[in-house]
Amino acid sequence: MNRKQHFRPHVQGESLEWRIQELSDKMYEYLILPTVTLVASVYFWMIALGFLKVNVLAAVFMTSLLIICSIRAFFKIRGIHKQIHRCQKGLDGERFVGSNLEKLSSNKTFIFHDIVCETQNKAKPFNFNIDHVIISTKGIFTVDAKNWSLADREYNQADFIFKDNELIDSTGVLQSDLMYKVESQGRWLESKIYEWIGKKYPVYRTGIMIGAFVNNVDKDFSKYWIVNDGAFARLFEKETEKNHVAGCATHF
Numbered sequence: 001m002n003r004k005q006h007f008r009p010h011v012q013g014e015s016l017e018w019r020i021q022e023l024s025d026k027m028y029e030y031l032i033l034p035t036v037t038l039v040a041s042v043y044f045w046m047i048a049l050g051f052l053k054v055n056v057l058a059a060v061f062m063t064s065l066l067i068i069c070s071i072r073a074f075f076k077i078r079g080i081h082k083q084i085h086r087c088q089k090g091l092d093g094e095r096f097v098g099s100n101l102e103k104l105s106s107n108k109t110f111i112f113h114d115i116v117c118e119t120q121n122k123a124k125p126f127n128f129n130i131d132h133v134i135i136s137t138k139g140i141f142t143v144d145a146k147n148w149s150l151a152d153r154e155y156n157q158a159d160f161i162f163k164d165n166e167l168i169d170s171t172g173v174l175q176s177d178l179m180y181k182v183e184s185q186g187r188w189l190e191s192k193i194y195e196w197i198g199k200k201y202p203v204y205r206t207g208i209m210i211g212a213f214v215n216n217v218d219k220d221f222s223k224y225w226i227v228n229d230g231a232f233a234r235l236f237e238k239e240t241e242k243n244h245v246a247g248c249a250t251h252f
Contacts, residue, residue: 015114015129016091023084030073030080037066093147093210094131100229101132101143104236109136117188130185138239140193141225142185143206146178159212162226167207167214182207182224208232 041062094114101111115130132143148159160175161168167175186205193201206225214227227235 015116016087016094020084020087020091023080023087027077027080030076034066034069034073037062037069041066089147090145093145096147096210097143097145097208097229098132100233101134104134104136104233108241109134109138117185119188128184130189133189137241138236139204139242140189140201141204141206142182142189143208144178144182144185145208145210147210148212160209160214160226161217162214162224163217165224167226178207182226206232 044062098111098113105111112133112135113131115133117128117130119126119128130142131145132141134141134143159170165179167179169175182205186203190201190203193199193203202223204221204225205223206227209226209228212228214231216226221235225232225235
């Protein structure tokens, strides 16, 4: 199997690690201006209080600028901290799912992590990533890991209901953004496979909801696998091998 033809191997959650580092660097950038104005304010106040000579108005101006910059930095950093928390949660989820998927790896099942995809959005280059891709004789899967948490879950209540290709959480909210993401990933890989080898292969659109329960009302797994982490392994083991997919695995 020649993996280098189409995918550069990534470690699990590599894109999120880059994003966390990028956000951390941005936090330091927001701290630079308050630090500079703090030093300048101390300098001017030393002059205003007689240690050095300067106009009091200049000291007041620099102090006001310091307050404004500090308030701005506080809100910017708080927003970045929330983003880092979400990214870290997603990173933990990707690594957890990736470790479980690696257990399925064999000479008939190949696992790729963190596939960076390039496409066009309104004629502009746009990148997104697929958490995991499985190429196997049982099928081709794009896997989006969702480290979801819902507060105050009731006992024995379905966290998610999947029906008619729509996903609804236990609070009744339609998760259309998640389904769009799962669908887009599968459609992108199908188009790329056709571009690479000139054949059309169906791709299972998979969303793994970590630690949740998904009630698949229609019991239909012909296209979408919206399941939790435990159910995916069981379904995969039961899935029958498909001769038409076996040839595809040799191209990756």
